[in-house]
Amino acid sequence: MWQKLEECVRSIRADGLVWGSSKLVPVGYGIKKLQIQRVVEDHKVGTDMMEEQITAFENYVQSMDVAAFSKI
Template sequence: MGVTFDNLHQDAGLKKLNGFLTNRSYIEGYKFSSADATVFQQFSAVPDAAKFANVYRWYVHVAAKLGLRSILVNKTAAAPKKTVAKKDEEEEEDDDLFGEKKPVERSQVVIEVKPWEAETDLEELAAKIKALPVEGLTWGEGHKLVPVAFGIKKLLMQCVIIDDMVLLDDITEAIESFEDYVQSVDVASMNKL
């Protein structure tokens, strides 16, 4: 090792190492070596990030290389408080750029409801379905009865959903809960608005 560092438990030794690491990533050369491990072993605690930023950066990097990242979890949590505040501000900026609200994404869905038998009152069933309390779901005003076979008709209903609030499975499961009347529920079409 070309350069030696002593007294790394005191500010003077840390100041010397901090100056040395100003434009270097490692103690010797351009990759991790035994010199880094030797200097690392001289530390009794995690260096102060505010006072010795270069030493702290190097220490965290070497600890990761040595597989000792777990020793940093509790000790580094209190060290860089300023960076945590910056992260919160950056995350907030990502959510709310220029004070504009994110547009609400909506989809128009046509749901196909098939009854068990021809005698099922589809008008009554449509009223029950529209009465389901699902937040973010708006049913269309009308519905359509389409012949299938043997006198059985299926019910087509249109609705608009807010994509972030409503899953199609929530709607189909709610309609299928009328199991005495409903044989199956399918999504006939779906379009983004």
């Protein structure tokens, strides 16, 4: 099931968005979350827009969060 989730998330395309590596991270009680790295150009891709598009995959996504955020 996580493969389909990753496929859905990576299907999001935008100018200034590049997807990186991914991994499953244990949360607890046998539950794992999918963690995907991405690089965005701040003035082209907003975090709100990304959150809306990712959470739109309601069959696969319960919630999402940003684990790390850096600006250069």
